[in-house]
Amino acid sequence: MISKKLEKAINKQINEELFSAYLYTSMQAWFADESLDGMANWMKAQAQEEHYHAMKFFDYLIERGGKVELHAIAKPDIDFGNPLKAFQASLDHERYITKCINEMMDLAIAENDHATRIFLQWYVEEQVEEEASVDTIVQRLSRVGDNMHGIYMLDRELASRTFTWPQEEE
Ligand code: OFO
Numbered sequence: 001m002i003s004k005k006l007e008k009a010i011n012k013q014i015n016e017e018l019f020s021a022y023l024y025t026s027m028q029a030w031f032a033d034e035s036l037d038g039m040a041n042w043m044k045a046q047a048q049e050e051h052y053h054a055m056k057f058f059d060y061l062i063e064r065g066g067k068v069e070l071h072a073i074a075k076p077d078i079d080f081g082n083p084l085k086a087f088q089a090s091l092d093h094e095r096y097i098t099k100c101i102n103e104m105m106d107l108a109i110a111e112n113d114h115a116t117r118i119f120l121q122w123y124v125e126e127q128v129e130e131e132a133s134v135d136t137i138v139q140r141l142s143r144v145g146d147n148m149h150g151i152y153m154l155d156r157e158l159a160s161r162t163f164t165w166p167q168e169e170e
Contacts, residue, residue: 002064003111009104010061015071016100017054021047023093026076027086036151038159039083042137045163046090052165053123060119083151084141091134098127 002010024047031040061068080086101123108116137154144150 002061002066002116003113006104006107006111006113006116007061007066009107010057010066011069011071013100013104014054014057014061014068015073016097017050017057018070019073019076020093020097021050021054022073023076024050024090026078027080027090030078030080030086031083034083036083036155038155038157039086042158042161045161048163048165052163053126056122064115084138087134087137087141091131091138094127094130094134098131101127 024043028040028043028047031037031043058068077089080089101120105117105120105124108120137158140154141151144154
């Protein structure tokens, strides 16, 4: 049985992950409105991935005998200024999520909950990847500046991203 403190922390993180999905869906809408369909597609895949992250916590909490409690999801921004600012906002958000995951890891260690510590390891590694992939896009957009040709080239590239819901292990 999971401790009450970890149950509360996981419920908070389910909300953070669902908010992440909501934020990226809002970015998807903004990019679509800017006719940058490749970037909109990238955000759509990102939102789907965040939903998966939320449900992975959801399933784990139930498996450990905890109670899932869903909270209201905050309203995300709707205007992101320009592609660089949008991806920079995404990078800032991922850094915030990394901090949340690290704090949960600290709590799992303090609570002596080895199963949760091992479970959270997946998110620790995932955050390294998430930050790195967004950071690469931020760097490329910074180099491209206002050059529309460069922006459209990157947009075309980001159109190929897809997300497939991973098979659940038995
Ligand atoms: Fe974007 O990260 Fe979830 O965990």
